[in-house]
Amino acid sequence: MTCAKTGFIDRRTLIKTGLASAALTSSLSFTRRAHAADGMIRIGFVSPKTGPLAAFAESDEYILAGIAAAFKEGLTIDGSTYGVEVIVKDSQSNPNRAADVAAELILEDEVNLMVVSSTPETTNPVSDQCEINGVPCISTVAPWQPWFFTRGGEPETGFEYTYHFFWGLEDVISVFTEMWGQLATSKVVGGMFPNDGDGNAWGHPELGFPRPLAAQGYNLIDPGRYQNLSDDFSAQISAFKNDGADIVTGVMIPPDFTTFWTQSRQQGFTPKIASMGKAILFPVVVEQLGDAGHNLSSEVWWTPNHPFASSVTGQSAGQVATGYTEATGRQWTQPIGFAHALFEVAADALARSGDPTDYDKVRGALAETQLDTVVGRVDFSSGPVPNVSKTPLVGGQWRLGGDFKYDMVVTANGNASDVPTGGSMEAIS
Amino acid sequence: MSLSYTVQRSTRASQTSMSLTVVILIILIAAPWWAGRAELRLMVEIFYYLALAQMWSLLAGYGGLVSVGQQAFVGLGGYILFALAAFGGVHPIMALVLAGAITALIAMPTALVAFRLQGAYFAIGTWVIAxxxxxxxxxxxxxxGGSGMSLPASIVKSIASSRAGREHLVYWVALAIAVAAMALVFFLLRSRWGLAMTAIRDSEPASESLGVETYRTKFIVYVMAAGMTGLVGALIFLQKLRISPDAAFSVQDWTALVIFIVVIGGIGTIEGPILGTIIFFILREFASDWGSWYLILLGGIAVAVMLFAPKGLWGLITARYDVHLFPVGRRLIVNEEKSK
Incomplete structure (x- = not known):
């Protein structure tokens, strides 16, 4: 940099130097860590902390604080005690960045185990990097089909290092049809499937919704894949209206669903049931609809009423959720349980590995996981394809009232009868 | 008093720096023997951003072609690599080279469309094309489709027999691409095309009236930059292992960040993108975990540089010290002689 000649440049130089040193010190305080000596286990965690998927990562800090407290004394493996360190990287909701930070965690931080959460756009690039680098990886919060098949998985062989627990499309189909069966409808269903990882899987003619719905006597109107962040759904709405659809379903991103639902009401399309995946997982999205969110239904992966408890802290699902509300003042969300369970599965596999610094031993222990977690049982030997374990899925409706503006009421539990229902389906008025 | 003139290309500083460049290049070629896996991967990333930045600087800084659609060619290169390697059974390194060539071919009809637009319309047009x-x-x-695909592990493993061999080979390919991108700019600018390009940048009608074949010059530069960008794109997605339309054609990753690098480094120089790339990676190493604040910081720096140093940080350096590491310009030396 040039020497300061005038007061003006002087000030600028000062500001620049100041910024640079501020950048230096604050990064030292929370991103860099001393390369730990032996006896330290490093877990890499990739999560979309910023960007459009940030709502999924909202509870990360609360979960990590709980995990840090639980492993304050370290993890005892085969007689030796190891410290546990979780290194968190932000994917910025960008699959390119997710691949990069995963490679950084593997090569630079030399993590012993990777965990990753939230949508195929985050889980898949991270799993791919782990598979090729031979690092064990646990992923969740993406239906297993888009995780398994779009990564080129073969049902006979599966993957070597990457494991996944969540539910699948067959579960969401059975939950949705169970909810629809509770009300008298025309059995005509409008389908809103975008051209993205989830939309293509849900709308897939063989593996997705079309075939099972036809088998159960539903007439699915599928106007075709639309691009995310569209601002006009009139064509779809008029197709649904003309065919007399009483039900709409799909897997929309939140801003698109808000647009679609507002336009539906403006254009006089009033289905009795709207069962939407992904869009209305978070109460904030439903609140944005004002009172028009009442009785919208969606898949429910986890609630505080799920009869499960953490294998690490012993807390019940309800205690984990209440703790979150107490810590942040915000309503519980479904990813909380899964973020916690990721670390349960990780700790369990590390503990059984014998040597947590050996990737293959950790992988071997991971493959043999049989663990009751706060989201249900995780068992990779019992999945529909290798490397996958399914967790129970129920369905529910958002209802006005209660402690927060909307409360989630479970209305269908055919897949998981141990999860209590809170009522039965009500038609949208 | 009579004046005599000599036209000079290189200065002593640039001659020194050329020999320094050779030394640095040898050190970089030897990197697999002195750097770890993480450093190698980081350097691959630095090399591909450097190559992208050189190409954008060539287009915008010399050719006056301000494109915000270079991600079109990054994505094309990546997708062609995946298609050739996964379905055509082509060896990934071979597929990389083919991806560059095919991207250049596709860029030809693209150019015919884009070149019907001028200035800001050209910029928007390239984005629309992407x-x-x-x-x-x-x-x-x-x-x-919209979900994207992963490169099967067996194909990645076919690059070389061992993991180290694979990583070293990819590193050398990346280094070769970065060097090739810089060599392309360097030799292009020293040729008559370079002179024609700078003339077009300064005034297209004027250069046309002086006999410069403006359309052909722009076309050739655009297609060459596209081919090189496609090659880089193939390398990028060979590293990422997974491609999807949003990742491949990301305006933020493959054009906005590249413009940032060129703007802070110094547009229309070979040294500027090098400096810009180094600064960008230093910032990213320190600040990328700050979430939104990191992006705000990048934007703030770009605005500050544009306001206070429109020629970038390298422009500040040359204004003060008159150094040119890569001699592409011509300078007129006036020798004053006393006549009797």
Whole structure:
């Protein structure tokens, strides 16, 4: 940099130097860590902390604080005690960045185990990097089909290092049809499937919704894949209206669903049931609809009423959720349980590995996981394809009232009868 | 008093720096023996951003072609690599080279469309073209449609027999691409095309009236930059292992960040993108975990540089010290002689 000649440049130089040193010190305080000596286990965690998927990562800090407290004394493996360190990287909701930070965690931080959460756009690039680098990886919060098949998985062989627990499309189909069966409808269903990882899987003619719905006597109107962040759904709405659809379903991103639902009401399309995946997982999205969110239904992966408890802290699902509300003042969300369970599965596999610094031993222990977690049982030997374990899925409706503006009421539990229902389906008025 | 003139290309500083460049290059070629796996991977990333920045600087800084659609060619290169390697059975390194060539071919009809637009309209037009490519690839279900696809592990492993061999080979390919991108700019600018390009940048009608073949010059530069960008794109997605339309045709990753690098480094120089790339990676190493604040910081720096140093940080350096590491310009030396 040039020497300061005038007061003006002087000030600028000062500001620049100041910024640079501020950048230096604050990064030292929370991103860099001393390369730990032996006896330290490093877990890499990739999560979309910023960007459009940030709502999924909202509870990360609360979960990590709980995990840090639980492993304050370290993890005892085969007689030796190891410290546990979780290194968190932000994917910025960008699959390119997710691949990069995963490679950084593997090569630079030399993590012993990777965990990753939230949508195929985050889980898949991270799993791919782990598979090729031979690092064990646990992923969740993406239906297993888009995780398994779009990564080129073969049902006979599966993957070597990457494991996944969540539910699948067959579960969401059975939950949705169970909810629809509770009300008298025309059995005509409008389908809103975008051209993205989830939309293509849900709308897939063989593996997705079309075939099972036809088998159960539903007439699915599928106007075709639309691009995310569209601002006009009139064509779809008029197709649904003309065919007399009483039900709409799909897997929309939140801003698109808000647009679609507002336009539906403006254009006089009033289905009795709207069962939407992904869009209305978070109460904030439903609140944005004002009172028009009442009785919208969606898949429910986890609630505080799920009869499960953490294998690490012993807390019940309800205690984990209440703790979150107490810590942040915000309503519980479904990813909380899964973020916690990721670390349960990780700790369990590390503990059984014998040597947590050996990737293959950790992988071997991971493959043999049989663990009751706060989201249900995780068992990779019992999945529909290798490397996958399914967790129970129920369905529910958002209802006005209660402690927060909307409360989630479970209305269908055919897949998981141990999860209590809170009522039965009500038609949208 | 009579004056005599000599035209000089290189200065002593640039001669020194050329020999220094050779030394640095040898050190970089030897990197697999002195750097770890993480450093190698980081350097691959630095090399591909450097190559992208050189190409954008060539287009905008010399050719006056301000494109915000270079992600079109990054994405094309990446998708062609995946298609050739996964379905054509082509060796990934071979597929990389083919991807560059095919991208250049596709850039030809693209140029015919884009060149009907001028200035700001050209910029928007290139972006629209990139979006068209993104939406088109989202419709190709063999390549995963909107969901994208992963490069099968067996194909990645076929690059070389061992993991180290694979990583070293990819590193050398990346280094070769970065060097090739810089060599392309260097030799192009020293040729008559370079002179024609700078003339077009300064005034297209004036250069045309002086006999410069403006259309052909722009066309050739655009297609060459596209081919090189496609090659880089193939390398990028060979590293990422997974491609999807949003990732491949990301305006933020492959154009906005590249413009940032060129703007802070110094547009229209070879040294500027090098300096810009170094600064960008230093910032990213320190600040990328700050979430939104990191992006705000990048934006703030770009605005500050544009306001206070429109020629970038390298422009500040040359204004003060008159150094040119890569001699592409010509300078007129006036020798004053006393006559009797």
């Amino acid at each position: 979006e068209v490519f993104r939406l088109s690839f989202a419709q190709i279900s063999a390549l995963g």
